[in-house]
Amino acid sequence: MTVADVLLLGLGAVAVGAGLCVVTTAHLVRAGLYLVVCLGALAGMFLVLTAELVAWVQVLIYVGAVVVLLLFAVMLTRAPIGASGDLDRPGWPGLLVGAGAGLGLAALFVDAYRWTSVSLPDGPDGPGSAGVLGGELFRSWVLPFEVLSVLLLAALVGAIIVSRPDVGASDRGAER
Amino acid sequence: MPGPEHYVALSALLFTIGAVGVLVRRNAIVLFMCIELMLNAANLALVTFARLHGDLNGQVMAFFVMVVAAAEVVVGLAIIMLIFRTRRSASVDDSNLLKY
Amino acid sequence: MTTDFQLPAIDYQAISPLLILFGVACLGVLVEAFVPRPARRRVQLGMALVGVLAALGAVVLLAGTNVVTAGGSVTVDGPALFMQGALLAFGVVALLLIGERRVEPGGAFVAQPAITVGSEADQRQASAPGATEVFPLAMFSLGGMALFIAASDLLTMFIALELLSLPLYLMCALARRHRLISQEAAVKYFLLGAYASGFFLFGVVLAYGYAGSVDLAAIHAAVDTSQMNPALLYAALALIVMGLLFKTAAAPFHVWAPDVYQGAPTPITAFMAACTKVAAFGALLRVTYVAFERLAWDWLPVIGVIAVLTMLVGAVLAVTQTDLKRLLAYSSIANAGFVLVGVLAVGRTGASSAMFYLVAYGFAVLGAFAVISLVRDREGETTHLSRWAGLGRRSPLVAGVFTVVMLALAGIPLTGGFTAKFAVFSAALEVGEGWLVIAGVVSSVIIAFPYLRVVVMMWLSEPSESTATMVAPGLLTGTALGIGALAVVGLGVVPGPVLDLAHDAALFLR
Numbered sequence: 063m064t065v066a067d068v069l070l071l072g073l074g075a076v077a078v079g080a081g082l083c084v085v086t087t088a089h090l091v092r093a094g095l096y097l098v099v100c101l102g103a104l105a106g107m108f109l110v111l112t113a114e115l116v117a118w119v120q121v122l123i124y125v126g127a128v129v130v131l132l133l134f135a136v137m138l139t140r141a142p143i144g145a146s147g148d149l150d151r152p153g154w155p156g157l158l159v160g161a162g163a164g165l166g167l168a169a170l171f172v173d174a175y176r177w178t179s180v181s182l183p184d185g186p187d188g189p190g191s192a193g194v195l196g197g198e199l200f201r202s203w204v205l206p207f208e209v210l211s212v213l214l215l216a217a218l219v220g221a222i223i224v225s226r227p228d229v230g231a232s233d234r235g236a237e238r
Numbered sequence: 239m240p241g242p243e244h245y246v247a248l249s250a251l252l253f254t255i256g257a258v259g260v261l262v263r264r265n266a267i268v269l270f271m272c273i274e275l276m277l278n279a280a281n282l283a284l285v286t287f288a289r290l291h292g293d294l295n296g297q298v299m300a301f302f303v304m305v306v307a308a309a310e311v312v313v314g315l316a317i318i319m320l321i322f323r324t325r326r327s328a329s330v331d332d333s334n335l336l337k338y
Numbered sequence: 339m340t341t342d343f344q345l346p347a348i349d350y351q352a353i354s355p356l357l358i359l360f361g362v363a364c365l366g367v368l369v370e371a372f373v374p375r376p377a378r379r380r381v382q383l384g385m386a387l388v389g390v391l392a393a394l395g396a397v398v399l400l401a402g403t404n405v406v407t408a409g410g411s412v413t414v415d416g417p418a419l420f421m422q423g424a425l426l427a428f429g430v431v432a433l434l435l436i437g438e439r440r441v442e443p444g445g446a447f448v449a450q451p452a453i454t455v456g457s458e459a460d461q462r463q464a465s466a467p468g469a470t471e472v473f474p475l476a477m478f479s480l481g482g483m484a485l486f487i488a489a490s491d492l493l494t495m496f497i498a499l500e501l502l503s504l505p506l507y508l509m510c511a512l513a514r515r516h517r518l519i520s521q522e523a524a525v526k527y528f529l530l531g532a533y534a535s536g537f538f539l540f541g542v543v544l545a546y547g548y549a550g551s552v553d554l555a556a557i558h559a560a561v562d563t564s565q566m567n568p569a570l571l572y573a574a575l576a577l578i579v580m581g582l583l584f585k586t587a588a589a590p591f592h593v594w595a596p597d598v599y600q601g602a603p604t605p606i607t608a609f610m611a612a613c614t615k616v617a618a619f620g621a622l623l624r625v626t627y628v629a630f631e632r633l634a635w636d637w638l639p640v641i642g643v644i645a646v647l648t649m650l651v652g653a654v655l656a657v658t659q660t661d662l663k664r665l666l667a668y669s670s671i672a673n674a675g676f677v678l679v680g681v682l683a684v685g686r687t688g689a690s691s692a693m694f695y696l697v698a699y700g701f702a703v704l705g706a707f708a709v710i711s712l713v714r715d716r717e718g719e720t721t722h723l724s725r726w727a728g729l730g731r732r733s734p735l736v737a738g739v740f741t742v743v744m745l746a747l748a749g750i751p752l753t754g755g756f757t758a759k760f761a762v763f764s765a766a767l768e769v770g771e772g773w774l775v776i777a778g779v780v781s782s783v784i785i786a787f788p789y790l791r792v793v794v795m796m797w798l799s800e801p802s803e804s805t806a807t808m809v810a811p812g813l814l815t816g817t818a819l820g821i822g823a824l825a826v827v828g829l830g831v832v833p834g835p836v837l838d839l840a841h842d843a844a845l846f847l848r
Contacts (some may be wrong), residue, residue, distance in 0.1 A: 113288065204345065220507075280542075
């Protein structure tokens with residue numbers, strides 16, 4: 063057992079456990095907080111896998127932005143702080159089938175792969191550093207990258223239209 | 239001795255947890271968290287495969303997925319907030335004007 | 339750090355349709371910021387129409403091109419250009435419907451959807467001009483669709499999928515009338531759509547794990563050479579196809595379609611029915627024909643069962659519907675099954691028949707929704723079947739157009755629908771998929787019944803007090819109706835040119 067193995071076991075257990083809690087907890091706010099734990103554990107695993115930049119971006123975007131947005135949404139929809147009993151719907155057949163399929167898939171993967179990992183192309187700052195990734199991004203992924211910016215613009219514009227403030231309260235709103 | 243295949247198995251597990259979660263929960267925001275779990279499971283598999291193939295493209299793709307997820311969150315929460323403002327509930331099953 | 343950094347060679351001409359669409363969409367956002375409010379609708383509509391027509395022109399100029407460009411992200415080949423052309427032609431018609439303001443004061447969209455329904459502020463905006471931001475949103479969506487068809491790697495395809503979907507989710511929520519249903523449709527469409535794209539993404543990841551690349555041609559090459567376990571490949575194929583079939587509304591991934599088609603504003607429903615279908619089938623054709631062709635013997639039976647199920651579910655449930663928009667949603671599901679029959683006749687004839695079918699279906703469905711947007715009462719559109727009884731006596735011209743469109747959807751000879759069904763079924767027979775043809779013919783017969791019932795009701799019943807009124811179409815809807823009816827009849831009487839075009843175009847570049 064090397065350090066990496068121990069880390070994998072520990073982080074994996076945390077990620078799966080926290081993921082299960084997200085799906086099962088009756089507290090809306092706690093679900094969000096468990097999600098943070100799960101995403102944090104995943105960021106740790108990215109570090110173990112030498113994807114340094116991905117790990118930090120994961121912390122920034124997911125833990126820093128996405129989950130905060132989700133928690134804001136929880137607050138704005140005035141969700142109860144305590145446990146709420148109406149979060150689940152009877153889905154035992156789906157649960158069983160899904161869980162069986164997932165375990166089967168995982169077992170299949172463990173059984174199927176006899177890979178050896180190859181070392182990543184090395185940059186001056188390590189394989190997963192910002193410089194190397196930036197080069198890769200603009201060498202073969204220029205178009206998807208630009209389209210991504212268009213996607214963000216579309217999402218922003220759309221979200222603003224849908225949630226524009228209720229200006230109708232003033233007289234100016236009537237003219238609009 | 240855990241190897242890379244265990245990362246992929248872990249990602250398959252997380253993906254399944256998310257996918258089953260969408261089926262068994264009712265609150266739109268929780269459904270949303272489950273979808274985020276699915277996307278993150280995909281990211282873990284991407285980074286693992288990048289390591290296995292000795293190819294950085296997997297890591298680059300993980301960025302793309304994160305940005306797409308962020309855009310999806312913006313749109314999704316806007317729509318959920320919208321329906322909450324007009325309906326005062328974020329439960330998916332409460333929206334049933336269309337069910338008949 | 340001094341890496342010898344090289345940008346990939348980009349053939350700007352080959353991607354010019356995409357650049358025009360995205361450019362006009364971004365300009366549209368600027369128009370919202372800088373052009374005074376009263377002039378905005380004209381400017382936006384004009385710009386969007388000119389942009390789509392320019393992109394269509396660019397596609398026509400590109401005819402015959404076969405290149406992979408932009409760092410291997412985009413393939414410009416026959417099928418991509420043919421379907422982009424069809425998409426943009428539908429886009430023009432859909433934009434005409436979106437821009438219409440004669441029929442409903444202020445247009446089909448509302449300016450501030452977040453205002454509580456029925457409140458004082460809401461009553462004040464009841465006849466105020468609607469949001470003009472739908473134009474840039476529709477353009478973003480169109481651009482995403484055009485890229486979706488031409489994407490030559492799965493990551494670009496995923497991003498295009500999101501780009502075409504996110505604006506659609508939002509536009510669903512903007513209906514002026516029946517806004518609660520419209521917003522509910524948006525939530526449903528969004529949650530199920532995000533779920534489906536999660537599956538698509540995981541499929542992409544597994545394909546990457548198998549082939550070491552997400553390039554479609556590289557996956558094709560890896561099918562024979564990769565050392566990885568083939569289970570990975572099959573799982574990838576299943577998940578990717580699942581994500582795409584969701585967008586085409588094939589059973590059992592169709593549950594969103596009736597609710598969303600009914601709830602969304604009618605112009606957006608028309609846009610979804612015609613354009614999204616083309617885009618989704620374009621991507622499905624490319625994925626199955628380019629990347630997974632060597633596995634054809636494995637996916638044929640599975641997708642075959644899905645096709646049969648889709649046709650039957652769509653046809654049988656269409657019979658039971660009493661709401662026209664829901665009826666057309668189930669018809670759209672059944673039609674997805676018919677296109678799948680063409681896709682399953684793997685080869686040039688199969689691809690060209692599926693592409694022709696998409697063209698014929700798209701024009702017919704655009705015409706149908708254009709008529710639906712005209713039949714109204716004080717509450718807005720009336721889509722209940724009983725309210726349509728006797729409409730033919732009151733406004734014979736528009737009812738006549740609707741009749742033509744319905745006959746085309748039913749597959750009556752001398753309409754585009756007949757030629758398209760004939761092309762699809764004969765392509766399937768050619769490759770020996772007789773069972774698909776049997777199921778196809780059976781469901782065509784079943785689904786002809788609801789279409790003909792509407793026609794009979796319109797012409798043979800006496801108009802009564804509950805009969806809705808037919809609003810005179812404005813210039814925009816009138817043009818849309820004309821294009822739809824002409825195309826439907828034209829494709830039935832002289833299908834030759836388009837069939838030849840589809841056949842010449844139907845070779846995928848790998």
